[in-house]
Amino acid sequence: MKRLDWNVLDEQARRTALARPAQLRADALRQSVEQIIATVRERGDEALFEFSAKYDRCVLEAIEVTEAEFAAAEAALDPALKAAIHEAAARIEIFHRATAPQPVAVETAGGVRVERVLRAVARVGLYVPAGSAPLPSTALMLGVPALIAGCREVVLCSPARADGRCDEAVLYVARITGVHKVFKLGGAQAIAAMAYGTASVPKCDKLFGPGNAWVTEAKLQVSADPEGAAIDMPAGPSEVLVIADEAANPVFVAADLLSQAEHGPDSQVILLSPSYAMLDRVAGEVERQCAELPRCAIALQALAQSRLIAVDSLEQAVEVSNRYAPEHLILQVAEPRALLDGIDSAGSIFLGAWTPESVGDYCSGSNHVLPTYGYARSYSGVSVASFQKQITVQELSAEGLRAIGPCAAILAAAEQLEAHRRAVTLRLEALDQMVLNQSVLDRTVSERLT
Amino acid sequence: MKRLDWNVLDEQARRTALARPAQLRADALRQSVEQIIATVRERGDEALFEFSAKYDRCVLEAIEVTEAEFAAAEAALDPALKAAIHEAAARIEIFHRATAPQPVAVETAGGVRVERVLRAVARVGLYVPAGSAPLPSTALMLGVPALIAGCREVVLCSPARADGRCDEAVLYVARITGVHKVFKLGGAQAIAAMAYGTASVPKCDKLFGPGNAWVTEAKLQVSADPEGAAIDMPAGPSEVLVIADEAANPVFVAADLLSQAEHGPDSQVILLSPSYAMLDRVAGEVERQCAELPRCAIALQALAQSRLIAVDSLEQAVEVSNRYAPEHLILQVAEPRALLDGIDSAGSIFLGAWTPESVGDYCSGSNHVLPTYGYARSYSGVSVASFQKQITVQELSAEGLRAIGPCAAILAAAEQLEAHRRAVTLRLEALDQMVLNQSVLDRTVSERLT
Numbered sequence: 071m072k073r074l075d076w077n078v079l080d081e082q083a084r085r086t087a088l089a090r091p092a093q094l095r096a097d098a099l100r101q102s103v104e105q106i107i108a109t110v111r112e113r114g115d116e117a118l119f120e121f122s123a124k125y126d127r128c129v130l131e132a133i134e135v136t137e138a139e140f141a142a143a144e145a146a147l148d149p150a151l152k153a154a155i156h157e158a159a160a161r162i163e164i165f166h167r168a169t170a171p172q173p174v175a176v177e178t179a180g181g182v183r184v185e186r187v188l189r190a191v192a193r194v195g196l197y198v199p200a201g202s203a204p205l206p207s208t209a210l211m212l213g214v215p216a217l218i219a220g221c222r223e224v225v226l227c228s229p230a231r232a233d234g235r236c237d238e239a240v241l242y243v244a245r246i247t248g249v250h251k252v253f254k255l256g257g258a259q260a261i262a263a264m265a266y267g268t269a270s271v272p273k274c275d276k277l278f279g280p281g282n283a284w285v286t287e288a289k290l291q292v293s294a295d296p297e298g299a300a301i302d303m304p305a306g307p308s309e310v311l312v313i314a315d316e317a318a319n320p321v322f323v324a325a326d327l328l329s330q331a332e333h334g335p336d337s338q339v340i341l342l343s344p345s346y347a348m349l350d351r352v353a354g355e356v357e358r359q360c361a362e363l364p365r366c367a368i369a370l371q372a373l374a375q376s377r378l379i380a381v382d383s384l385e386q387a388v389e390v391s392n393r394y395a396p397e398h399l400i401l402q403v404a405e406p407r408a409l410l411d412g413i414d415s416a417g418s419i420f421l422g423a424w425t426p427e428s429v430g431d432y433c434s435g436s437n438h439v440l441p442t443y444g445y446a447r448s449y450s451g452v453s454v455a456s457f458q459k460q461i462t463v464q465e466l467s468a469e470g471l472r473a474i475g476p477c478a479a480i481l482a483a484a485e486q487l488e489a490h491r492r493a494v495t496l497r498l499e500a501l502d503q504m505v506l507n508q509s510v511l512d513r514t515v516s517e518r519l520t
Numbered sequence: 521m522k523r524l525d526w527n528v529l530d531e532q533a534r535r536t537a538l539a540r541p542a543q544l545r546a547d548a549l550r551q552s553v554e555q556i557i558a559t560v561r562e563r564g565d566e567a568l569f570e571f572s573a574k575y576d577r578c579v580l581e582a583i584e585v586t587e588a589e590f591a592a593a594e595a596a597l598d599p600a601l602k603a604a605i606h607e608a609a610a611r612i613e614i615f616h617r618a619t620a621p622q623p624v625a626v627e628t629a630g631g632v633r634v635e636r637v638l639r640a641v642a643r644v645g646l647y648v649p650a651g652s653a654p655l656p657s658t659a660l661m662l663g664v665p666a667l668i669a670g671c672r673e674v675v676l677c678s679p680a681r682a683d684g685r686c687d688e689a690v691l692y693v694a695r696i697t698g699v700h701k702v703f704k705l706g707g708a709q710a711i712a713a714m715a716y717g718t719a720s721v722p723k724c725d726k727l728f729g730p731g732n733a734w735v736t737e738a739k740l741q742v743s744a745d746p747e748g749a750a751i752d753m754p755a756g757p758s759e760v761l762v763i764a765d766e767a768a769n770p771v772f773v774a775a776d777l778l779s780q781a782e783h784g785p786d787s788q789v790i791l792l793s794p795s796y797a798m799l800d801r802v803a804g805e806v807e808r809q810c811a812e813l814p815r816c817a818i819a820l821q822a823l824a825q826s827r828l829i830a831v832d833s834l835e836q837a838v839e840v841s842n843r844y845a846p847e848h849l850i851l852q853v854a855e856p857r858a859l860l861d862g863i864d865s866a867g868s869i870f871l872g873a874w875t876p877e878s879v880g881d882y883c884s885g886s887n888h889v890l891p892t893y894g895y896a897r898s899y900s901g902v903s904v905a906s907f908q909k910q911i912t913v914q915e916l917s918a919e920g921l922r923a924i925g926p927c928a929a930i931l932a933a934a935e936q937l938e939a940h941r942r943a944v945t946l947r948l949e950a951l952d953q954m955v956l957n958q959s960v961l962d963r964t965v966s967e968r969l970t
Contacts, residue, residue, distance in 0.1 A: 090746075154930035161628040161924070168626045169636045169910075176618045178611040178885035186619045189864050191898050203936040239934055276898040294740055296540075296754070300898035304746070319950070325943040332939040364938050410913065414639050421915035424951075426943035429916060432928040435628035436912035448641050448726040448750035450910040460619070460900040462886035463860065465871035466879060474611070478882040480604040484689055486653040488814050489782040493775040493876035500769070501874075 071341075071353060071373050075380045076390060088394045090306065090443055091336050091375050103258045103287045110262035115269050121259040126229045128254075133270055135236060135252040140245055143238035155206060155243060158433035162214045165435030170218060170454035181470025185463040190219040193272060194457060195264030195299065196249070197279035198228040200256065202334075202368075204237030211437050211452065212278050213247025219457035224249045225264055225272055229256025257281075258288035265292035265299040276300040278452060280439060302452055306443030307336040310427055311396035311416075313387040313409070314352070316345040318402035319423060323348075324355030326400050327376070328369055329428050331360075335371035340394065341378045342387040349378045388412040395446040398427050415446045468501050521791075521803060521823050525830045526840060538844045540756065540893055541786050541825050553708045553737045560712035565719050571709040576679045578704075583720055585686060585702040590695055593688035605656060605693060608883035612664045615885030620668060620904035631920025635913040640670040643722055644907060645714030645749065646699070647729035648678040650706065652784075652818075654687030657881060661888050661902065662728050663697025669907035674699045675714055675722055679706025707731075708738035715742035715749040726750040728902060730889060752902055756893030757786040760877055761846035761866075763837040763859070764802070766795040768852040769873055773798075774805030776850050777826070778819055779878050781810075785821035790844065791828045792837040799828045838862040845896040848877050865896045918951050 074087050109117045115133065122130050144152075175185040196212040198205055209226065216224045226249045228236050236254055244252045253271055255263060261281075265288075267273025277289060277299050286305045292298030310330035314323050327339040343349050360369050381387045388409055391399060395415035403409065406421035413419060417440030418430050431438045441449035466474070475494045482491035524537050559567045565583065572580050594602075625635040646662040648655055659676065666674045676699045678686050686704055694702045703721055705713055711731075715738075717723025727739060727749050736755045742748030760780035764773050777789045793799050810819050831837045838859055841849060845865035853859065856871035863869060867890030868880050881888045891899035916924070925944045932941035 148934075150930055151934050154927045154934075157924075157927045158931060161632075164628045165626060165634045165912075169624050171621070174619050176615060176885075178614045182611075182879075182884055184615045184885045186903075187860070192864055205935055207931055207935065290744055294744065294754075296756070296893055296895070300895070304744075306746070321950070322943070322947060325939065325946050328939040329937070329943040332937060359939075359942070363942075364936070369939065406915070410637070413911070414642055415909065416911055418912040418914070421913065424918050424921040424947060425914055425916040426921075426928075426947060428932055428937075428940040428943045429632075429921070429924060429928050430912070430914055431940060432931040433924050434632055434914040434916070435626075435634045436914055443746055445746070445750070446909065446911075448909070450908075451912060453636075453910065455905070455910075458900075459865065459896065459898070460903065460905075461863070461866055461896075462615075462868040462880070462901060463871065464868070464875055464880055464884040464886055465856070466875040466884070468874050471874040471876075471879070474607075474879060474883050477604045477607045478876075478879050480600055481608060481657055481882040482878055484598075484601050484604075485655055485657065486814070487779070487782060487878075489775065489778040489809075489819065490878040490881060492809070492813075493772070493779040493878045496775050497772060497874060497876060500771075 071356065071376045071378050073349065073378050076386065077382055087377060087379065090338060099283060099287055103284060103291060106258040107262040107288060107291060110259055110268065111266050118255060118259055118263055118268060121257070122230070122255065125257050128230045128232050128234045130230065130234055130254055133253050133255060135241060135254060139235065140241055143241035144245070146238050147242055151239060152242065155210070155239065155246070158207070159210055159214055159246065161433050161435040162210055163218065166215050166218055166454050171458065171460060179470060179473045181467035182474055183465045187461050187463055188458050189461055190221045191276045191457055191459060192221065193223040193274045194221045194225070195274035195277040196224065196226040197260060197277065197281055197285060198226060198240055199281050199285070200229050200237060201282060204240055206237065206239035206243045207432050207438065208279060209240045209243035210247070211439050213243055213249055215437070215452060215454045216457050217248045218454050221457055223272055225274055226252045227255040227260035227264060228252070230254035258284045261285055261288035261292060266297070274299050278302040278439065278456070280305050302439065302456055303441055303449045304445055307338065308333045309338040309396055309442055310398040310400060311340045311342065311391050311394055312400040312402060313384065313391060314341060314343045314348055315384060315403040316348055317404040318348060320348060320351035320355045322423060322426070323352045323402055324359050326427050327352070327356055328359055328363065329426070330398065331369040331372035331376065332363060332365040333372070335368055337372040339372065339376040340396070342381050342390055344381050344383055344387065346380055349380060353378060384409060391416070395444045397440045397442040397446060398430070400427055417441050417446045417451050471497055472501065521806065521826045521828050523799065523828050526836065527832055537827060537829065538840070540788060549733060549737055553734060553741060556708040557712040557738060557741060560709055560718065561716050568705060568709055568713055568718065571707070572680065572705065575707050578680045578682050578684045580680065580684055580704055583703050583705060585691060585704060589685065590691055593691035594695070596688050597692050601689060602692065605660070605689065605696070608657070609660055609664055609696065611883050611885040612660055613668065616665050616668055616887070616904050621908065621910060629920060629923045631917035632924055633915045637911050637913055638908050639911055640672065641726045641907055641909060642671065643673040643724045644671045644675070645724035645727040646674065646676040647710060647727065647731055647735060648676060648690055649731050649735070650679050650687060651732060654690055656687065656689035656693045657888065658729060659690050659693035660697070663693055663699055665887070665902060665904045666907050667698045668904050671907055673722055675724055676702045677705040677710035677714060678702070680704035708734045711735055711738035711742060716747070724749050726752070728752040728889065728906070730755050752889065752906055753891055753899045754895055757788065758783045759788040759846055759892055760848040760850060761790045761792065761841050761844055762850040762852055763834065763841060764791060764793045764798050765834060765853040766798055767854040768798060770798060770801035770805045772873060772876070773802045773852055774809050776877050777802070777806055778809055778813065779876070780848065781819040781822035781826065782813060782815040783822070785818055787822040789822065789826040790846070792831050792840055794831055794833055794837065796830055799830060803828060834859060835862070841866070845894045847890045847892040847896060848880070850877055867891050867896045867901050921947055922951065
């Protein structure tokens, strides 16, 4: 890990210090993905079988997971893992229900009722990668909010192993979160199938989930096409930034840095501390703990592009963190809440010594599908709202139109939109006419009665 | 307007009936916009002056609006328009405050506190078009939620008129909604300036607002670049779908259709009704009212690609509407609330005879920046949430980690992420050690005391 001192760096060096590993949208990748998408759109399921043979190296009999496979997966599942899945799902459900948007209705003027109603995105596609290992936790993070939102059709794609099966835990999660169809598909071809539909795979309105460079490129391409599908957010490699003071436990800090570094060679980890001694101790611990990890080689590659940065204060650490806008931010300091208000941008924040980042990956209840690569400046992580649309509704009584119609007419006139103005004034005139007719009627009646 | 009967159409004809006017991302447009963006990135302000001269046909002395211009604009503003702006702003504020996300904190297990906190997107760019007429209402729809969200730096771009000035009402709205800087910039060059920054224009994290094909293409391009900026949503031409039963007033229905048609030649309007007589009456009214409009020629072009469609019931009308997913949906029926639950996809909905779509454009309180072109299937209109990020926060006590740590460790093991597992188990071991030390200490103390 590179050691730097923030206060001796000039602006250019600071920029370099916080630069992410470049994610070039290389032309070759872009074109390959365009080709895969075009082929799936043209030849449908047939293309999917071919791509699975070519890229996932498995010859599939059918791309959709069958009832028998679901049953076999459940039967094969370790009971402790099954229990952990249910436990995590329950906590994810608590937090996601608590943060789900609620309907709203207000009167903005007498007789003017304005509402926000919620509707689930009808057809959603969840992508669960299985590159180096299965990720049942990602299936939970997508399946639970889709279920709470009430999406009508939930499709999940995850690449099959070489034996032609999907991971048992992923299938089990799909089942308990009410996913309607699971397909053994990975990579750009899975994204293409869900965005455009094939004979087997339903066309989806919005796609969710992380993935490798091919998946990410495919998501970008289908989201730029109005005939394609929306996406949750752009994605990049996972990353963590830790702020530690001298009270932090270097063993814990090192473990947190490594839990991010083991994700992949392009993961990035950054430690900020006002304590040189802490930077030294953590560097030593990282080296020691890394040697014991099965994914040590991957972690070492990630660590090569990672940084230990000395800052002059915790306030400066917060400034640097905001500038970086990390996916995960760990505050291993004596008073983490004192720093929280100053944090502008991060995907998810972990406070104090007893909150390792990996509890957020699995079971604290928050979502682990988060903005990376600086996107935390403008994007939020996945939540129930990601699976819903918020529709506004307005209903005016005659009184309401009388109250606000003149304002609309003046603004429409200022914008030289005469038809907009008339849609209001025609109605106001009709109302006046109705009042007039009523008063004539009233007079006639009262004359007859007298 | 084309007359169609939904129930005699086959699937292909139904698709054609609901097809939007094609919005081709023509290669020529794409390349021109790429060129403009590259030039702005390379030559900054200098390029902006040149593009303004070339595209807006105005020679600017400065691109930033000065204090003197703001003051002159306010002084020149018609008091009735000023009052209407304040009235509209107040109603927009009521609704947007009522629908703003709130912080949430829950315990998902004993000692596991999980929160959602809100942070404004720090630097936002608002685009207010001025193609055929000024649009102060769009400035309101973007400025009010940005103000409520508390964005640190709000930049607004709107093209200058040939006299080198911006519209007075737009400047006045910018002032009262707390916009920090206004630039006389339009088109792709305005988007490029806000996405990447120049010496004068601050770099923004997220861009908002409607625009023509150039603006839309530029927004797409900068949003696909991690160095660029996020955007509110993809955009297309404005559109309305009206569902009318025989109780509807054809004069009102025609006025609503025309208020959409006058937006531009590529606007689309659709009327669905189970009553042939209503379709006839509205067709006649549209013709009659259109002739009286100053923008009649534009409306006629839009009407040429619009549709009057006979359906067999209001239920079928809802089905067809959901399939189309209109930006604006007007329910001119006797019992509009009876249809509301069935609506899956729409940007904003208008209920009943006294709710013209144009009140939503200006002053009912809802936002008029809405998903068009079928994007209402997966996107929502602009709201305070569009200007914020929702960050999750978790804080575990030692008790909390004991409660949920084992679950995280089991899931990490299933995913073969050993460093994730150890970040938890190292801490649990440290806790056990602390308990052991404490009990040794307790024993020693009690032995000494006895």
